[in-house]
Amino acid sequence: MTAIADLADTEYCYLTTIGRRSARPHRIEIWFVAHDDGAYLLSNSAGADWYRNLEARPAVTLEIAGERRDTIARPVPADDPANDVARAAMVAKYQAGYPQEDLTDWSREASLVRIEWPPVA
DSSP: OOOGGGGTTOSOEEEEEEOTTTOOEEEEEEOOEEETTEEEEEESOTTSHHHHHHHHOOEEEEEETTEEEEEEEEEOOTTOTHHHHHHHHHHHHHGGGOTTSOHHHHHHHSEEEEEEOOOOO
16 A cells, blocks of 8 residues: 555656546546645646546546556645645646746646545555
8 A cells, every 4th residue: 555645756647537528538647746645736727628527527547656546536626725735846846847937827827636545455
């Protein structure tokens, strides 16, 4: 059983959502940060397909470093204290790899999603 904190240095994760119209699985590779037994992802747009899919069907599959969980994803409300922590952590984790871009505006404007990382029984 691997805790999400043990996977925090992994560069990206894979998220599989179920299409809101097609009902077919859709898998993407995406950046993440670990915080409070969950993975946090940022969507450039609330109109992104993966984001709209999880809004319609919050049951998702998350894979990090070969670990896989069937779990639940939810958009994070603006007043949730995790917003400040997760957004700052995202910039801290990825900014060095993209020095030509300022990720601060992106992290502030993008939609934040929390995905539970339940223990394996």
